[in-house]
Amino acid sequence: MTTPRHGVARADTTGPPTSASGTVPLGGAVAGWASAVAAKPRSEIRENGHIMGQVVSEDGTAIAYTRIGSGPALIIVDGALCHRAFGPATALAEALAGHFTVYTYDRRGRGGSGGGAAPPDVEREVEDIAALIEEAGGSARLFGMSSGGTLVAEAAHRGVAAERIAIYESPMIVDGTRAPMDGDLPARVARALAEGRRGDAVKLFMRYVGTPGFFVAVLQVLPPWRKLKSVAHTLPNDFALVGEFQRGTPPPADRWSGAKAPALVIAGGKSPEYLRNAQRHLASALPHGELTVLPGQTHMVKPKATVPVLVDFFTR
16 A cells, blocks of 8 residues: 555645645645745746746746636646647636636646656656645645546545545556556657657557557658657656556555545546446545546547536535
């Protein structure tokens, strides 16, 4: 079991959080509280109703964000290879902006954020979320998609000040309905990156997650391929997040025991059985978790189906 090294989410956001009995590296919410409070954006730019700025994470890395809307703070966390300019987060933010002050951000190493040369470290990514929460006023709702959902569950477990969390299909293999990840896959991806073969790294990842071969072939001649290759160096960060959950066995029941916030786990009704089973396990393992299945949906997050569920859960 991993247990939180730093304190849990605090009710009083006017001062540093008090320490609880230990969690695995929290990243900034407690030990680095002073740094996180100081992590205000150096500047903000307003454009078409969007406010863009930066926070500085505990290790000094600049994390770029966009803010839109009004209401309680909600931070959206992307999955592998996605960022503000590529992926579902921006459309989701616009659909949620009538209910929340929505923050989208580039996970470290992507888009406008720094930290691309640093070794993968889950602790650093949790610290980034903690810095964004401080910028948002000291507490926030969190919504993560795919490996971003895994990161949200981990951040809550490690004690960030999350009021509620929602997770869309954290990629786990918890039973025999899919073969476990080959143990050498992260090393093969890392080797491709080290040799400058970004496209090969993306292809290895996409094949593993089940992307049809013909689609991968066609994608390589389309504009999105360049965007995917531009963030290929961040794939080791996602393997660091999800690797322990790719073994074909359920994680310990107390794996997320530090996550005290109410949690909604969302599965797509048309997603593969292994993903649906994994979400069921995650919802039962989170101390205050519940599961909802969206009929007809897959691993691709669609605002029309997802936003009503998020609004309902986050406004309870």
